[in-house]
Amino acid sequence: MRKIIFSKLLVPILIIIIIVLGSYILIKGNFKEKVTNENQATSPIAKESTAPLLIDKSLYEEKTYTDSTKYTTFKVTYPQFKNASAGFNQEIKNLVMEGIETHKKDSEDTWKIRYENRAPGDTITEFPKADEKFDFSVTWKPAQANAKFINLILTISGYNGGVHGYATLVSFNYDVAKKKEITLADLFPGDANYLKTVSEFSRKNLEAQFGKDLVVSMLNEGTMPTEDNFSVFTFTPDTITFYFNQYQVAPYAMGVSKVTMPRK
Template structure:
């Protein structure tokens, strides 16, 4: 075999080897990476207040000797067994029950036979506002005691943070050490002064004390203050209600307090 033939055979061998390598390389399938694990989105739980419905539980009680009638509507939340809901319901029921028991005890002391047609108590409520997890309710107690000159009416309010399971105080809405009572009182006095009956001893009922401003509710427009009969006006004028705009209180409101979402 001459050199030329040897060279040709060697070249052919190299070419065949390369061809085999190429064929081998292309003949092996390229590994396919497994698909990424699918991420199943987690449902965002509804706020607690969005899971519940407010209903009324009626109550009626009658007595013959001495005669009286008690009717009441008690607000209750349904739709959740969360302990916070149960605690709120207990607070609502307890508020109504306490007043009913007090009136029942008083009515049982009335003369028998009655001096007039007997005694009565009617308990109603209003959901003044609910936003986020905050619930603001107002209870009205309309009553007549046998032999009295006329019926009476007074109110109680309840403002509650359902998420944190606590009843709100007026001070919870404001910055520490702010003169919020003075500001609320000044606005209410200015509004009440527009009425002819607001004079003399009635002005004492609007002075800046927690007792005078015990009945307050949250509304979209401002704080609603309720003054009971005789507090700032004679009986004939009835209870008085003043809404203090948030703009009057904005500088004192706690920026991360219960009203934060309402006043943005």
């Protein structure tokens, strides 16, 4: 009798167990899917995909110049942008090519003077050996190169005699939509005293950078609130970076100086 009763009770119990297990599996699966979706929505990769792209390499191509002369070698790289005007690209190219031609002439003139004024017994040859040639290089670094803005630093450096070489930084800033170059004043709309603000911030920042190596007269002169002193700059949505060439705010040994200022 007990056996029969047990068999009758077993069927409903099994049905209840199956229903409970099925509900548990279904709920667990939905929970996992929800957690996965939440994780995907907040993962760093997902955030990056929605962040603005500052540098799009598909929008520019690099040009090179590596020809050498009897007196100097060249290692030059500069950009040309697909979404900029022909005039803007030509301005970059012209600056580079002018630098190359000037360096060619200066190097030749310097070596010829050395050769023509050589002392008796001096082993200098009419043309420099491969390891004696002067050098010239151009590199560049973008802060932005996208569908809205182009801004970059071009570094022109070389050696053509003298105690040491040189390096000069030049910036280019361009509004893609308006097809025009951007001035520092454009980044401070409605602020007639922007140069004073920039000057005070830069001077204080550089004082902290230089410490005991600070030369007050050079720093004060090089950070006076003039357009020329702050003509080399790049920017992003959050910051403006100012570059100060050799001798502008510090002695040659200090190299090029840089100050990054938050945008309000």
